[in-house]
Amino acid sequence: MSAIDRYWREGFPHVEGWVHGGLLAYLKLVDQIQADAGIAGHGAEIGVFHGKFFIALASLLPPDGKMTALDVFDDQSKNIDGAGEGSLEKIKSNVAAYGRCDIDHVYIATDSTALTALDRVNLVRDRGPFRLFSVDGCHTVEHTLSDLRTAEDCLSSGGVIILDDFMHPHWPGVTQAASLFCAGVPRVAPFLYAHHKLFMVGVGWHAHFVDACRNTLAHHDSMKMTTMFHSKVVSIYP
Numbered sequence: 001m002s003a004i005d006r007y008w009r010e011g012f013p014h015v016e017g018w019v020h021g022g023l024l025a026y027l028k029l030v031d032q033i034q035a036d037a038g039i040a041g042h043g044a045e046i047g048v049f050h051g052k053f054f055i056a057l058a059s060l061l062p063p064d065g066k067m068t069a070l071d072v073f074d075d076q077s078k079n080i081d082g083a084g085e086g087s088l089e090k091i092k093s094n095v096a097a098y099g100r101c102d103i104d105h106v107y108i109a110t111d112s113t114a115l116t117a118l119d120r121v122n123l124v125r126d127r128g129p130f131r132l133f134s135v136d137g138c139h140t141v142e143h144t145l146s147d148l149r150t151a152e153d154c155l156s157s158g159g160v161i162i163l164d165d166f167m168h169p170h171w172p173g174v175t176q177a178a179s180l181f182c183a184g185v186p187r188v189a190p191f192l193y194a195h196h197k198l199f200m201v202g203v204g205w206h207a208h209f210v211d212a213c214r215n216t217l218a219h220h221d222s223m224k225m226t227t228m229f230h231s232k233v234v235s236i237y238p
């Protein structure tokens, strides 16, 4: 059994957080597309809470992989919209109980919007570049836009940003931020949407990822090809 299947069965139900169980198929699909194309890199998440999605990403890495968590953790005065209160103690105990012991984990306590250009360079040098980068921190427009820019700067070639709560009616700031981000000149474009997560990849890889997802999901009842921000997207709903 693969590490992610094992986690989904044995750990996922016990870790508190907001991750739809149906995402397993899409995480495995993206991982397979990257593996087939020889895309390498590490994993990161801004906004980890108790590690439900963080441990899932870790389970897709090879044994020499590195996972990096960025969260305000116990400094909740910086969590201005209360989108879950992160806890360093909780995530560490969940990683110990259900995570990987053969990869390197680092927990960076920071307000993600305070990261400077130099911090991003150091993050890539020390912990990246990243092939899986989840954005799930504070859900205001300003925070999400800033976090998308951080993720974009830190991706490996063929690396994927996974933006949480896109088009979620409780968190309109995320959708507005994605719209502003894509209205600029981003180096990434969306290719897959499922269970309120929007997956984006570098524009040079976009056609490859869209075709691979469309081919695999062609007979899926809930699949529709659509266009978001001028990019073709394989959209899964509900």
Ligand SMILES: C[S@@+](CC[C@H](N)C(=O)[O-])C[C@H]1O[C@@H](n2cnc3c(N)ncnc32)[C@H](O)[C@@H]1O
Pocket (backbone or CB within 6 Å): 016, 017, 018, 019, 045, 046, 047, 048, 049, 050, 051, 052, 053, 054, 070, 071, 072, 073, 078, 079, 080, 083, 084, 085, 086, 087, 110, 111, 112, 113, 136, 137, 138, 143
């Ligand atoms: C919705 S929760 C993340 C859920 C998590 N990804 C999961 O798998 O369940 C949002 C997280 O963002 C963190 N956060 C809030 N504001 C932040 C900020 N300014 N910088 C970094 N992290 C922040 C919170 O502490 C919380 O852990």
